[in-house]
Amino acid sequence: MTVSNDATARRGLIDRAQLHDPGYQAFLVLRTVFTVAPILFGLDKFANLLTDWPGYLASWIDGIAPGSAQQAMYVVGVIEIVAGVVVALIPRIGAWVVAAWLLGIIVNLLTVPGFYDIALRDFGLLVGAVALARLSVRYAPGRAKSQ
DSSP states (O other): OHHHHHHHHEETTEEGGGTTOHHHHHHHHHHHHHHHHHHHHHHHTTTOOSSOGGGGSOHHHHHHSSSOHHHHHHHHHHHHHHHHHHHHHOHHHHHHHHHHHHHHHHHHHHTSTTOHHHHHHHHHHHHHHHHHHHHHHHHSTTOOTTO
């Protein structure tokens, strides 16, 4: 009977039986944010509506990346979109991908004068991604039953 209740409660990406659990609620909020934000920011790398993204690329990275800074931003955009999709589908892995990506962004920003405040903000996001990775061990679909 427990198996059928679990199967009934879990539909898609949300386990309705756990919606009362604050830890599960935190997991859902973080998974949603770290799915939507990377996808939207990734899409904007192709449109530059939010900002002029190539302006955030450190000159040393622009120097080693093939093509123009805008072309590098296209690659960044694709990576961010993929990272957001992975968070949605496999948050135990996707959260670590986003955390690693944010670390790379922080390194880039720390080498561009005037962007230290954004690097600090991205550090906060990195901590949130790590929290999602840790919560995913317990709450992500497909987790081990003993946890």
